[in-house]
Amino acid sequence: MSDEIRYSKDHEWVRIDADGHAVIGVTDFAAGQLGDVVYVDLPAVGDELTAGTEMGEIESTKSVSDLFSPIDGTVLEQNQEVVDAPELVNSSPFEKGWLLKASFEELPEDLLSADEYRELTQS
Amino acid sequence: MSASDLRSTPLEQVHERLGATFTDFAGWRMPVRYGSDLAEHAAVRTSAGLFDLSHMGEIHVRGPQAGELLDHALAGKLSSMSVGRAKYSLLLAEDGGVIDDLITYRLAEDHFLTVPNASNAAADLAALQERAAGFDAEVRDASLETALIAVQGPASEEILVAALLGADGGTEGFTAEDLAALRYYRALAGTYRGEELLVARTGYTGEDGFELYVPNELAEQLWDQLTAAGGDRLTPCGLACRDTLRLEAGMPLYGHELSLDLDPRQANLGPVVALRSKEDFVGRAAYEAADPSVLPVLVGLAGEGRRAGRAEAAVRTPEGEAIGRVTSGALSPTLGHPIALALVRPDLAAVGTPLVIDVRGKDLPVAVVELPFYSRA
Numbered sequence: 001m002s003d004e005i006r007y008s009k010d011h012e013w014v015r016i017d018a019d020g021h022a023v024i025g026v027t028d029f030a031a032g033q034l035g036d037v038v039y040v041d042l043p044a045v046g047d048e049l050t051a052g053t054e055m056g057e058i059e060s061t062k063s064v065s066d067l068f069s070p071i072d073g074t075v076l077e078q079n080q081e082v083v084d085a086p087e088l089v090n091s092s093p094f095e096k097g098w099l100l101k102a103s104f105e106e107l108p109e110d111l112l113s114a115d116e117y118r119e120l121t122q123s
Numbered sequence: 124m125s126a127s128d129l130r131s132t133p134l135e136q137v138h139e140r141l142g143a144t145f146t147d148f149a150g151w152r153m154p155v156r157y158g159s160d161l162a163e164h165a166a167v168r169t170s171a172g173l174f175d176l177s178h179m180g181e182i183h184v185r186g187p188q189a190g191e192l193l194d195h196a197l198a199g200k201l202s203s204m205s206v207g208r209a210k211y212s213l214l215l216a217e218d219g220g221v222i223d224d225l226i227t228y229r230l231a232e233d234h235f236l237t238v239p240n241a242s243n244a245a246a247d248l249a250a251l252q253e254r255a256a257g258f259d260a261e262v263r264d265a266s267l268e269t270a271l272i273a274v275q276g277p278a279s280e281e282i283l284v285a286a287l288l289g290a291d292g293g294t295e296g297f298t299a300e301d302l303a304a305l306r307y308y309r310a311l312a313g314t315y316r317g318e319e320l321l322v323a324r325t326g327y328t329g330e331d332g333f334e335l336y337v338p339n340e341l342a343e344q345l346w347d348q349l350t351a352a353g354g355d356r357l358t359p360c361g362l363a364c365r366d367t368l369r370l371e372a373g374m375p376l377y378g379h380e381l382s383l384d385l386d387p388r389q390a391n392l393g394p395v396v397a398l399r400s401k402e403d404f405v406g407r408a409a410y411e412a413a414d415p416s417v418l419p420v421l422v423g424l425a426g427e428g429r430r431a432g433r434a435e436a437a438v439r440t441p442e443g444e445a446i447g448r449v450t451s452g453a454l455s456p457t458l459g460h461p462i463a464l465a466l467v468r469p470d471l472a473a474v475g476t477p478l479v480i481d482v483r484g485k486d487l488p489v490a491v492v493e494l495p496f497y498s499r500a
Contacts, residue, residue: 032144035363036161038454039429057483061160061453062363064433064483086429090159 005094006107007117008070010052013094014111017101022071025098026058026089029121035060037089040082042067042099047075051108056099058089070111073104132177133270133339137346141359148362149242151178156361164367164456166358167328171276173349173359180244181269181336182251184235186260193227193235195404196254198387200397204229209308209325213387213395214239214247215406219413220383223247224375224392226325228310236321236336238271240377254405270342274349275332275368277499278356283322283333286345286352287315293348294320307331316341327365329372330499367453370462373423373495379434379450380421380464388415389466391494419447419466423496424478426489429454431461432480438465439479441488446471449480455496461487462496 005015011030014022031037039059049055049069056067079098082088088097112120129152138145143154154175156163166172184193190202199212206229214222223243228236239247244266251262274283284302287294296313302322305311310323318338326332337345350357366376375381380390387396387410396410424438431454432438438447452463463480471478476491 035144035156036159038161039431041430059429059431059454061164061367061456062155087161 005114006070006111007114007120008052008068008111009120010068010070012068012070014070014107021076022073022102022104022107023098024070024100024102025093026067027117027121028093030065031090031093031097034058034065034089035062037086040067040086040089040099042078042083043075045075045077049073049075049102058086067099071102071104071107073102075100075102077101130178130267132175133342134175134177134272134346137343138175143359143361146362149178149240151241153178154359154361156363157359160361160363160367161456163358163360164364167276167330167360167364167368168457169277170356170358171274171278171282171332171353172328172364173346173353173357174273174275174361174365175346176271176273176334177269177339177342178241179271180239180241180247180264180266181271182237182239182244182248183263183265184237184251184255184260185233185263186258187233188259189233189235192251192255192258192260192262193237194401195258196251197225197227198396198404198406198410199227200400201227201229201235203400206231207309207311209310209323211308211395213381213392214250215387215396215404215410216383217406217409219386219406219409221377221381221385221387222250222383224377224381228321228323230310230312230321243377250405268339270337270339270345272335272337272342272346272349273326273332274335274353274357275326275328275360276330278353279330279332282349282353282357286349287322289352293344297322315345320345327372327374328368329374329495329497330368364456366451367456370451370453370464371455371457371495371497373464375421375464376451385466386410386413386415386418389418390421416469418469420469420472421450422465422467422472423492423494424449424452424463424465424480424489425458425492425496426461426480426487428461428487430482430485430487432463432465432482432487432489436463436483437481438467439481440471441477441479446478452480457497461489463489467491
């Protein structure tokens with residue numbers, strides 16, 4: 001379970017790293033829909049996250065979208081690399097383009113598996 | 124509108140094969156990007172881009188009084204334009220608002236082609252047909268049978284010449300010298316595989332480039348021919364980069380900088396309205412009666428950083444007074460900083476005036492700058 005990526009209906013992904021923290025990013029599907037990402041506005045370290053509520057913004061050349069937290073938790077770290085080079089969200093959405101690390105107690109039950117998320121984005 | 128109600132261009136299969144992301148634009152299923160819209164934008168600035176613009180309208184006006192009809196129907200003077208030229212003009216409502224902005228080509232003494240925006244093509248057609256009453260001229264809509272392919276960017280001429288005049292180019296009526304000598308806002312008519320082809324040196328990107336009008340059934344062949352001739356120097360481009368390209372070039376987009384509720388003078392398009400060179404035309408009386416000096420005026424705004432003020436964002440003075448709104452805005456791919464077109468109070472429109480855009484609750488300091496934001500060397 002620990003290395004399995006889970007997905008929110010809002011197109012964020014979560015995986016649990018070796019320290020037991022949640023790593024959060026946006027999916028390749030969302031990145032593809034947005035177009036080239038030019039700016040990310042992330043919550044500050046220490047900010048509380050609430051699953052399903054707005055935690056920041058992501059801008060592409062054409063549009064602005066809200067980022068929704070997939071979990072309840074507390075921000076531990078921003079990915080400074082993606083703040084400096086937002087195009088990492090497009091080029092490496094699941095690896096270098098991660099957005100946040102957060103502490104959490106438990107993951108929401110309604111997060112989707114890879115298969116469920118694929119079904120959502122193909123419908 | 125469901126997907127099945129959308130119109131598709133004759134190049135839809137090509138876009139599918141190229142892996143385009145599609146968007147609903149003015150009732151058409153159009154490619155918004157094929158890969159990266161920033162890369163597509165850069166390709167047009169540095170080499171060349173290939174666009175499917177078949178959603179644009181094509182309305183033919185033919186007859187002995189075609190020029191007079193257009194002088195009456197449009198705000199510009201078209202009857203004195205020579206054959207082979209193109210003119211940017213406005214279609215005004217009776218009350219002086221803008222129904223559309225369009226380019227009109229004179230193809231022959233008695234034959235004009237006018238090109239509306241896709242979103243306004245039906246309204247333009249209705250207005251032209253209504254305004255044609257009493258003129259010896261016929262208005263015919265060819266929008267659904269005509270494809271429009273644009274090649275834009277500094278390498279356009281070379282690619283176009285290679286594509287149209289290379290081995291099995293399929294064209295008649297064009298020479299490499301003619302195409303090279305074709306000036307901006309001029310057009311050449313000839314044939315492509317036996318059908319009419321109009322090659323115009325026009326565009327909406329701020330770069331050199333061409334727009335090719337061809338019957339639907341030849342669109343894919345022409346696209347493939349351009350692609351083969353262009354090789355790595357020609358990148359298929361979607362509507363996303365078309366918008367950032369035109370914005371950098373300071374060109375208005377109908378629905379943003381122009382609308383039924385705006386006076387053309389607010390968008391600095393007063394010179395497009397021919398008050399001196401012709402008599403009455405639809406919208407003239409209201410236009411002349413209006414006093415635009417008190418109305419908000421379109422300016423360019425530029426700031427720093429990576430956040431952009433988008434359409435409808437409020438514009439304020441540094442002291443917080445609301446004085447206008449953004450009509451179009453983006454992080455400029457070429458310049459690397461945010462740019463915006465905005466309607467602001469006329470006393471705050473001077474270049475250098477410091478203003479603030481409300482970017483979703485956060486202040487973005489900007490200044491009024493000269494337009495265009497970008498012009499080619």
